[in-house]
Amino acid sequence: MNDQNPEPATTEHYIGIGELARESGCKPETVRYYEQIGLLPSAPRNEGNQRRYTTATIRRLTFIRHARDFGFSVEAVRELLQMADYPAMPCEEVDTLAKRHLAEVEARLARLTSVRDELQRMINQCAGGSVGQCHIIDVLSDHRLCHQTGPHGGADVIG
């Protein structure tokens, strides 16, 4: 993950931000954003002030993108990157981070599942009449009509 070499050791092929973005599955804006917040090191520039990357950066960015896809926060990704940068370190911390994240994901899954069940139930009961008799509106108006016992969890958990 240590990759910012403006020195071309051989005729190594440098890529621009567009290709880097394509290769790693994000947008150039996002790459610049990641550089800005320090997830990526400042890229070396060519004569015309444009960022030049090596293929090593594709790997680092893929790592970031992948971790984000897994739902890790940017701060968690920052920690993961730091760990990955020191491969001799024991992986306990990484493991802990992943386990904590798994717990969060499972909690979300549980809530989202109950939301799905409730939505399905609401839709199935809709007789196609007027809004006044609509079960969807009913359920949303009155918590007691829910099959769930507690709250569904904050909206932030889902959306």
Add this chain to the structure above:
Amino acid sequence: MNDQNPEPATTEHYIGIGELARESGCKPETVRYYEQIGLLPSAPRNEGNQRRYTTATIRRLTFIRHARDFGFSVEAVRELLQMADYPAMPCEEVDTLAKRHLAEVEARLARLTSVRDELQRMINQCAGGSVGQCHIIDVLSDHRLCHQTGPHGGADVIG
């Protein structure tokens, strides 16, 4: 009790923003925010410029809170509220909105489930060695090690 209500039809009991918030499960700040963006109408004020609510507002706010809990966006909630305000309307639109939302929820569920499986698999394979051999880092570094075929979906879908 300085009870100068805007509309004292009878001795109906008006409540403050704190009680409204408690009753409906959100914070006073959120109530004011909802008023600001027009999800709640401007509340009448007492002599001291403080918002006074009737119990009807508890229901409306509960509706909003509930719909948000179900993952509906604020804009969707706005639409739902408009529909609920006209009970004679056919509920087709409400139904459509709910169904569209169900589809989104199901897509999220699918992605979140695959993320959970992957995280679990990663954690199970971690032998507790050094970061260099850690499967978690491996999986995050290299997309090909994933059991999933495609991308997991954007981070916005999950977190």
Add this chain to the structure above:
DNA sequence: GTAATACCTATAGTCACTAGAGGTTCAAGT
């Protein structure tokens, strides 16, 4: 009367980007 609590407005901050304005540089074709 006083002290604690609840309330008010207005503004800025959060997260993780995304979009736009307004300019410069690069690569390809003529």
Add this chain to the structure above:
DNA sequence: ACTTGAACCTCTAGTGACTATAGGTATTAC
């Protein structure tokens, strides 16, 4: 060599849905 057009640059502001803070006023309990 010139021209077009895509890609790139910086800087700033906007998104969604709140949340927090500062600095004040009102209400309530004792």
